[in-house]
Amino acid sequence: MRHFKTDKPSGSTKNAIGSSFIHESAVKQVIGKAAYIDDRPEEVNSLHAYPVLSTISSGKILSIDTSDALQIEGVVAIYGTQDIPGKNDIGPVFSGDILLTDDVIEYHSQPILLVVATSYQTARIAARKVAIEYQETAAVIDIKEAIANKSWVRPPHALHRGDAQQAIKDATHQVSGELYVGGQEHFYLEGQVSIATPTEDGGMFIQSSSQHPSEVQHLVAKVLNQPFNYITVEMRRMGGAFGGKETQAAPWACLAALAAYYTGRSVKIRLARSDDFKSTGKRHPFYNTYQVGFDDNGLITGVDIDINGYCGYSPDLSDAIVDRALFHADNAYYYPNAHINGNRCKTNTVSNTAFRGFGGPQGMIMAEQLVDDIAYYLGKDPLEIRKLNLYAPGRDLTPYKQKVEQFILQDMIAQMEQESDYWARKAAIESFNKTSPIIKKGLSLTPVKFGISFTVQHLNQAGALVVIYSDGTVHVNHGGTEMGQGLNTKIAQIVAQTLSIDMQYILVNATRTDKVPNTSPTAASSGTDLNGMAALNAANTIKERLFEFAATHFDVKPDSLALVDNQLTHEKGQISFAELINLAYLNRISLSSTGFYATPEIYYDREKAEGHPFFYYAYGIALSEVEIDVLTGENTVTRVDILHDVGNSINPALDVGQIEGAFIQGMGWLTTEDLSWNDNGVLASNAPATYKIPAIGDTPAEFNVTLYDSKNPATTVFKSKAVGEPPFMLGISVWSALRNAVASITDYQFAPSLNTPATAECVLGAVQVAKDWLQDQKSEKQGTDKKGTGDA
Missing domain, CATH: 3.30.365.10 (Aldehyde oxidase/xanthine dehydrogenase, molybdopterin binding domain)
Structure with a gap:
């Protein structure tokens, strides 16, 4: 271990660590x-390939006619499953992810054939000329249908501590709720692209826009039935990924390699943006429910949470993603008694995959909903309930039995309360809302406790x-x-x-x-x-x-x-x-x-549902202020204050940039990025015209980011902490602030459920629910008053 000296060398006046060096590119x-993959000069006689994609979401292939496509000038060959020399299953962990199909169709835009031609345009045109006859069957798109049928891509898994149901039953108060959590398109600027070039020894050189070059190497080798050492994969830089190129880059590299294997020429695949949208996995949508018991102060005594991941047709990485959602359903809060179940639901859609946060956001948002709901039920400020339920010494064991050993959130929240004038701003907003019939403001401070390590141990x-x-x-x-x-x-x-x-x-x-x-x-x-x-x-x-x-x-x-x-x-x-x-x-x-x-010290015993899956936790807090228009549902984020823990920062400028970008991406996930499928399982939001990511105009007018002054107590490189994913979940504060603005309509007595993404239409629907609730309360009060008068 002496070669892992992580303290700065003494005596140096040139400290590279802690300095804001410019990004190397x-x-x-x-x-x-x-240079990106698509910028590479094409070799002489290089070819282009494009997949033939299914036009139904569920059914069987009855016949395939490639004659018209083969007659197009420039078309070299068309390959199918029968041409694969090795394995057709490229599942990264579990089997079930099919490279090409010639029989069963399980999602719209599933690859069936590969057209190879002398130009990109010719390959695309020819792919559309292939005539396929299907026997279509009803597609399962609704996650509740999958839950009812117990249709899983992997078996359910649950965390248990104590007797959650008895604790809830014995509690002074109980609240329950549900939430649909939308998915998210990765929207990397550089799409899926790969180049495969045969080598003189019979191997393959792959250039792939991939987060996982070794997986691409292994899968190409398996598809071509070659040893790993015959395949070399290179990746200099990607134009964005966010998890969308962890497993999703592999199919296109394998297909390019298949074409290069037969033609003996370099072959490039580059997906058009709309096909990239339709043929690659997204962030998993979730449908979650909860029950929580608590006392008069809002202290949680028990929770029962059901988490349902919308996985698509195959396992991909869904098992680990739903696991992480389970691990983060507590967020920063101690649950004395807990039952947290996770289902991996199978549907006739493209298999969903890794995305920044890897399931953590979809679990964490449930913790924030139930804490908010407790606050509105008791007529308290949500921040009071949050501080009351934070992990603390003696209340430090997670539902998966890992002990929390760092308690900096209390100090971080206190710092934010003071520096951002939380209580004064809260009072001013409440006063504003009382006299503003159209525009309502909301304010919310939410924490993040995010575990750092792969949940699959050998990847660490x-x-x-x-x-x-x-x-x-x-x-x-x-x-x-x-x-x-x-x-x-x-x-x-x-x-x-x-x-x-x-x-x-x-x-x-x-x-x-x-x-x-x-x-x-x-x-x-x-x-x-x-x-x-x-x-x-x-x-x-x-x-x-x-x-x-x-x-x-x-x-x-x-x-x-x-x-x-x-x-x-x-x-x-x-x-x-x-x-x-x-x-x-x-x-x-x-x-x-x-x-x-x-990484040392990490393990997880799945049978016992306990262990130490994370080397350490990264922390952060965000205070978001929003405005909504109760007539249209339109909303804007006016100010954000972030205090984030990165340990000893290696490069403060890069870390701040990651925090800003992650927050905006998390905000987009929860407010504007609306994935929409029609009843037949066709992705309708398949282009920038129909799918809205945050633009510069959506950036808060006042956006303050501060790095929390600390060092990682774990033995990490120069005592730094990870920064890529944790700040993504700070965006939950925007969603919580929108609920706070809607709750002002009921004088903060009730906050309607707000499914995500909380688009203008969704916010307007919640506003109407709040108005209806308020009217019902008035009607009940009038009825009670009239009854009292009659009795007199």
Whole structure:
């Protein structure tokens, strides 16, 4: 473990860690020189491929006629299931994800054939010319139908502690509710694209816009029935991913490889945006219900939560995603007695997949709904109920039996209350709402406690390769992938800090499976945690070799050696880092090293439904202020204040950027991004014209982001914390604030359920429910008054 020294080297005045270095690709991206897969020059005689997609959602194929397509000039071949030399099932964890089908259709736009042609346009036109006759059957689109039929892609799994139902029954008060949680399209700017090129040894070189190069390598090998070492996958950068390229990039790489295998030529696949929408998985929609028991103060005594993930036709990653939803159904709150069940519902839609938060948001929003509902039931401020139920010493065991060991949310909330004038703003908003009949304001502060680690244990590992050339420059490869989040920049900072050299001497290059093997996906907010530690391990190994050599060569005490500001210093003098490296080379000292890291302490016993699945938790809070128009449901976010915990920040500018982007994306998930299927299972919102992501005009007019001053108590790279996913769930504060604005109509006595996305139509519906409730209360009161008068 000595190679995992995570404290900053002493004596250095050039601290790479904690400095806001510019993203390594920023300038290239701005001036258009950053190359993506589709920018690569095409090889001579290269080909293009495009899939033939089903036009029904459920049924069987009766016949296929490719004659018209094959007659089109430029069409080279059409391949189907019979042409696959190896496996047709590319399920990442469990079987069931089919590459091509020739029989059963299980979702609209399911790939059936692959057309290969001399141009992209020709391949697309020919794909549409293939005539397919179907026997259509009724598609299961409604999640409640799947629940009623107990139609699962994987068996249910539940967490238990105590007797939840008895605790609820014995509680002073009980409240129940339900919530439909909408899905979300990844909407990466760079769509799904892959290039496969045959190699001289009979293998395949794959360039894929993928978060998981090793999985692409393994699946291409299995489809082609070749050993893994014959397949090399490279990924330099992605134009966005957000989870949509963790498993969803693999089918297109496999199909490109299949075509290249038969034609012996380089083949590219690039999906059109509308087909990308229809043929790739989304964030899972959920349908959740809850019961909660609590006392007069609002202290929770028991919860019973049912979580139902809308998985689509196959398992994909749904088992782990619904698990994480279960693990986060408590969010930051202690449940003394809990039963939390998770169902993986099968439907005739494309298989849903990873998305930023990986199920955590869909579970966490239930905790915030039930806390809000308790507050409105008791006539208290929701923040009071939140603070009362936070994890605290002695109330620190999660429903999956992991002990919470850091309690910083109390301090973070206190800091936010003071710096953002929470109580004064709340009073001002309540006063405004009393005199404003059309515009209503809402305010909500919600916390985040997000577990960091893959829920699949073996994925919590990473490798790196660090090479120092004889001129003192450093080349780094690691198993993570750069998708715009700044991972390569942070890895460069880690290596620069370890060797105490300037960033200009570090180059982090493409992820390649022949340089760093058996990589895990860049997901679960673990990119820097895992790959940063692996790079640190490699750099420390070389550093110790250099110290051992220098101690002998200069005949000095080992403890007098230090790398400081591009120099090696010792008791007899100093030497520049470049001179040291050249001297080591001339003396035959190895100047390269692999590094490896596996996250310690994590496990989960599925049979017992308990364990320690997360290495640590990342925390954050967001205070959102909104306005709604009660006549139209239109709404806007006017101000947001965020305080987020990233431990010792490696790069504050990148971290703030991730927090801002994640919050806006979470806000979009809950307010504007509306996935809509028709009754036949066809995705109607399949283009930017029908699917609205947040634009610059949706950004809060006042948007304050502050990094919480702390360090990670866990042994992570330079005591930093993950930042990719946790701030996404800060967007829940916007949804909660919208409910608060609607609740003002009832003088905060009742808040209607607000399904997500809370579009203008949805908000308007909730406004009407609130008005109806208020009218019912008045009618009941009038009836009671009249009855009292009559009796008199």
